[in-house]
Amino acid sequence: xxxxxxxxxxxxxxxxxxxxxxxxxxxxxxxxxxxxxxxxxxxxxxxxxxxxxxxxxxxxxxxxxxxxxxxxxxxxxxxxxxxxxxxxxxxxxxxxxxxxxxxxxxxxxxxxxxxxxxxxxxxxxxxxxxxxxxxxxxxxxxxxxxxxxxxxxxxxxxxxxxxxxxxxxxxxxxxxxxxxxxxxxxxxxxxxxxxxxxxxxxxxxxxxxxxxxxxxxxxxxxxxxxxxxxxxxxxxxxxxxxxxxxxxxxxxxxxxxxxxxxxxxxxxxxxxxxxxxxxxxxxxxxxxxxxxxxxxxxxxxxxxxxxxxxxxxxxxxxxxxxxxxxxxxxxxxxxxxxxxxxxxxxxxxxxxxxxxxxxxxxxxxxxxxxxxxxxxxxx
Numbered sequence: 001x002x003x004x005x006x007x008x009x010x011x012x013x014x015x016x017x018x019x020x021x022x023x024x025x026x027x028x029x030x031x032x033x034x035x036x037x038x039x040x041x042x043x044x045x046x047x048x049x050x051x052x053x054x055x056x057x058x059x060x061x062x063x064x065x066x067x068x069x070x071x072x073x074x075x076x077x078x079x080x081x082x083x084x085x086x087x088x089x090x091x092x093x094x095x096x097x098x099x100x101x102x103x104x105x106x107x108x109x110x111x112x113x114x115x116x117x118x119x120x121x122x123x124x125x126x127x128x129x130x131x132x133x134x135x136x137x138x139x140x141x142x143x144x145x146x147x148x149x150x151x152x153x154x155x156x157x158x159x160x161x162x163x164x165x166x167x168x169x170x171x172x173x174x175x176x177x178x179x180x181x182x183x184x185x186x187x188x189x190x191x192x193x194x195x196x197x198x199x200x201x202x203x204x205x206x207x208x209x210x211x212x213x214x215x216x217x218x219x220x221x222x223x224x225x226x227x228x229x230x231x232x233x234x235x236x237x238x239x240x241x242x243x244x245x246x247x248x249x250x251x252x253x254x255x256x257x258x259x260x261x262x263x264x265x266x267x268x269x270x271x272x273x274x275x276x277x278x279x280x281x282x283x284x285x286x287x288x289x290x291x292x293x294x295x296x297x298x299x300x301x302x303x304x305x306x307x308x309x310x311x312x313x314x315x316x317x318x319x320x321x322x323x324x325x326x327x328x329x330x331x332x333x334x335x336x337x338x339x340x341x342x343x344x345x346x347x348x349x350x351x352x353x354x355x356x357x358x359x360x361x362x363x364x365x366x367x368x369x370x371x372x373x374x375x376x377x378x379x
């Protein structure tokens with residue numbers, strides 16, 4: 001075969017290999033591949049299809065070159081990743097990159113000049129973006145006559161493909177990051193909303209003046225506790241408590257002192273009951289106390305303790321004057337519901353305790369009456 005025929009054949013082979021490279025590059029999914037994966041697969045095409053010894057991508061950022069990835073062909077490992085800065089090719093890259101930045105076009109050296117050690121040939125391809133020069137692809141081969149004008153043409157198309165893929169990849173990554181940030185912000189906002197909702201729900205169950213649970217909370221929790229104790233055939237008691245002559249306190253000392261008396265009593269009650277008990281400000285100067293798992297005798301002991309404790313409370317007016325406080329209590333136990341054919345109804349139990357409270361007030365106040373013993377008040 002003549003030299004011209006051999007050259008024609010080599011050109012045809014180069015064209016076929018070049019088309020294979022471009023086809024393989026176009027099949028890379030820039031939307032799904034991470035940046036490093038995209039570069040590894042793209043640069044590896046030059047080694048796999050065209051037999052280049054070294055291929056490197058360098059990005060130009062603020063007029064400084066930053067290495068993204070360098071691959072080299074190794075007989076033992078096929079493709080290996082190495083830092084270009086630690087190879088003899090780094091000086092060659094710096095020289096060619098300076099020329100390319102000026103010319104903004106492909107730079108080819110076949111062969112390299114004597115000063116461009118370690119010899120061989122090199123090709124420099126600009127990676128152009130919408131905002132100017134994005135970076136460059138640096139190709140090296142040990143053979144001095146390896147790179148041809150066909151490589152330049154192929155390289156220009158390849159570089160354009162890769163530049164667009166990199167820009168697309170960055171945009172997708174930026175979009176994903178922005179989406180992640182917005183999702184994180186939405187999650188944080190949702191969490192904050194849930195916490196605020198929980199806080200406001202808690203506030204809706206709490207009496208503002210006394211910081212005790214309110215009537216709404218009492219009905220919700222006491223109903224569940226009563227049903228549970230009924231299923232387990234466990235005792236359950238309920239105490240209604242009312243401050244004696246509260247209107248007189250307001251009339252004599254003023255409403256601010258009346259509020260202070262309610263806070264004083266609330267603090268005492270809160271400190272006196274168990275965590276399992278359900279205490280609430282039922283309304284005005286009236287309080288309700290549910291005692292799950294407590295029978296009538298136990299409830300009477302609790303009532304006596306509350307009576308004695310309130311009598312000793314050191315509640316004072318704004319002027320320091322001691323206010324004498326007493327309370328009246330009405331007590332009802334789950335056994336009182338047996339008169340209703342076993343109906344476990346919280347409203348009925350409250351009604352029974354309220355009747356006992358009325359009896360305690362009618363009997364002279366500062367005492368507790370039990371619904372089960374309405375004919376007299378034992379405490």
